[in-house]
Amino acid sequence: MKITPLSERGLVRLIPATYHKPPALRGLVDTDDELAVLADIEGLTSARLTAERGRNLHLDRRELAWQRRRHDLAVYGNSHINAAFAYTRAGGNRFNDGDRGAWYCAWDVLTSVAEVAWHKTRELRYVGVFTETARYVELIADVIGDFPDLGDQPQHPALNPDPALGYPEGQALAGHIRREGHAGLIYPSVRHPTGRCLVLFEPTAIRNVRPGASWEISWTGTPDYSVTAL
Template sequence: MVTAQDLPVLPSANVRAYRLVNSKFPPIAIFDDVASVDEFEELYALQTMTNPRLANQAGRLELIPRPDIPFGIPGCSYAAAPFTHVNPDGSRFSDGSFGVLYLADVMETAIAEVRYHQQAYWSNVPDLRYERFVFRGLTVRFDEREALDVLDVPRTDPVYASDSYQASRVLGQSALTAGAAGLRYHSVRQPEGVCWGLLTPRQVASVVQTAHYEMIWSGEIAAVHKLSTRVG
């Protein structure tokens, strides 16, 4: 079984990648309103006195070291949110006890990944005949140094299993324990696509919203449409 010790460490390289997030989850303003850890602590303490919902909005801050949050960058909340709002059901590289920021090499890969998981989720909702799901398209710039390269691992390896995360979660946990910044790997849902699973947001330089997309459900994800483009 592949572990962190089996993989090469990537050198510094500035990467542009893409992500889709459901529009029902708004940006978390407090992450974007400050430029340092000290400013965050002061503002958070002040706002919790008057905003009882702030803790829910910010998420589980104990899951991420404060120095790992890239305060001051454009879109800091988008970078931090996957680490404070962790899916308890887990994901490909996490058992649900820690967060992962998943990114794709092109928007088509991001759409393919999200489409697969939306299809799987909504297929289990009885009597859902028609629905429209809207997502924000994000462009992310980050440095992939200290991430582990999984691209040379054969696609036949269990870490790339389509419907089982057992091997990939072992890899994710070993990478986290080893202090790796993330994993670069083949997309399982998009042929020739490449993805990253960042285990920390500290090397993210910017996250910018660029467009909205909708997925149409009519017994399955029948179509994906780009709704708008935002310059930024």
Template sequence: MTEKTARVRATTHRLIASRYPPIGVFDDLTKDKDELAIAFLLESATNDRLGIIAGRLNLLPPEEIVQGFGATLVMGAFLHADAAGGRFTDGRLGAWYASFDVDTAITETLHHSTLRLKMSEGAFPTSIQMRTLVARIDCPLVDVRGKRDERPELYETDDYAKAQAFGVALRWPKTGEGANGIVYESVRRAEGVNVCVYKPSLIKLPVNQADHYEYRWDARGDVRVLKITNVEQGRGA
């Protein structure tokens, strides 16, 4: 089946835990791609998931190892991904999952954070601080918007098995070049739109930090979202 594509020019919003450093080895413009890869693996040497991270790095061709202001934040989306995968990715390699607006990005991350916490004993009450990453994209993506009735397997709320298979076939086809990614409707927030971008080079640098939030769960697991501060990077997008 030939999938419909659409040129997507958009500002994307992605939330990550504030504990992750905003600057890292991929922000260095002086190293070549091989040096960057070695430096990253050395930096990650104390991580008990180093084997997984190294395997993911090997899946990216040299031209997809990006450099520049905010590049570490982009590369982190691909290398420090959930081993279970996401809606359109399996555990081999992450992607730039983001939303067209920050409210949808918050709703998406709240859902997944709550699910993870519910799997832990004594998880509530708790709080997590998050920061918003803002980056532009301008590329053709497989467009499955408006297809919830036609292709409901891509929009299952919690079972991603069929959607993952769909995404893997697009990303790593048996012949030809893989797709850039997918644009799709959010199942967590009405009118929300998400993207799953498969290639780091398609995320336009710089990546800027925007608002910081705190997710606070009470003892029952009910959550509130508080905006903490507004951070300006001093470099325009």
């Protein structure tokens, strides 16, 4: 597999946007102080906070991104980085298993949209209702380093579009790459023609995270979706 050097600014990751919604617990309390107490209780089950406390068996807290304790020196994006590695999906994703997450991003936002929309469409297909509006926000990050690159191997088994076939192959490949000391992998997007993606296995590989644009993806009765920039 070839090795490609990167010095990239502005790689795009899309995450569900929740800032536009009121806190889910707010209706249960009368004051902000009471809300803070409930938030602390809720935090006991947070995978990110559990990892930051050193209680994740698969993620050493020393690997995580940390912000300085003084409020005026807080670094944006650290909690997003930690969450990407602490939260996992049962069975994992293409290049991470169910024990440890990874940071998936792309060179352009339409590739990221195609990737997240494919997963959301699959969820809607499971319930049989294609009526949904989902809002996402960009996380923009910089990456520097030398990475294995599947760009010249579009038929690699890890890129099989069927998750049942592609994910086990991809997870095995990622394990091998990590054992060789590589922090990530470049690969062609499986969901967007000509798209190019990068998966990062180590929190320290992600630099200068900042917020980007917001997007709304809508389904109105069919698996086809529309995309709107907000």
